Amino acid sequence: MWQDDFAAFALGSSLTVEAALAEKKLSRIGCGKASPKFRTRIKTCRVGPFGGEMVVSMRPIGRCDVDRVRALTARFPHAHGSPVHVGDPIVIGIADLMAPDWGDAVKIMDGEVPVFWASSITAQDALARAELATSITVSPGHMLITDVDARADAGALKVY
Numbered sequence: 001m002w003q004d005d006f007a008a009f010a011l012g013s014s015l016t017v018e019a020a021l022a023e024k025k026l027s028r029i030g031c032g033k034a035s036p037k038f039r040t041r042i043k044t045c046r047v048g049p050f051g052g053e054m055v056v057s058m059r060p061i062g063r064c065d066v067d068r069v070r071a072l073t074a075r076f077p078h079a080h081g082s083p084v085h086v087g088d089p090i091v092i093g094i095a096d097l098m099a100p101d102w103g104d105a106v107k108i109m110d111g112e113v114p115v116f117w118a119s120s121i122t123a124q125d126a127l128a129r130a131e132l133a134t135s136i137t138v139s140p141g142h143m144l145i146t147d148v149d150a151r152a153d154a155g156a157l158k159v160y
Helices: 015-023 062-076 120-130
Strands: 039-042 053-062 112-118
Touching: 053 062, 053 120, 062 112, 112 120
Parallel strands: none
Antiparallel strands: 039 053, 053 112
């Protein structure tokens, strides 16, 4: 299927940070659930036919752990990095946390706050909106596979 005028992009995945968050017991996402993802009202910068709103993934995080989670996920700038928003979902245009656009709903428990990260679904959504004749994308949970360990920091990745 590959053609000479195609372009390939490697997009980060929030799955990269799951191991780090689980190791520190900072997230309860997992256990057969896909993290909830929501289309926001945060506009992306349009480039040619590509544009739309940012899509975010959400994880409930203990209020007392938010700073630790920010610091930990900042070590993964090529896999979404630090959160883009913490707290009230209405601020970024999410009306109902129990109605994600993608993934599974997760209830916010007492002592937790919703924390949101940019999602690679933003790019996939922009690609779909561009209505190209051909595009090839990932399927959920089956992203680009490399030999870079999930615990690797940004120094292990070479960007050209």
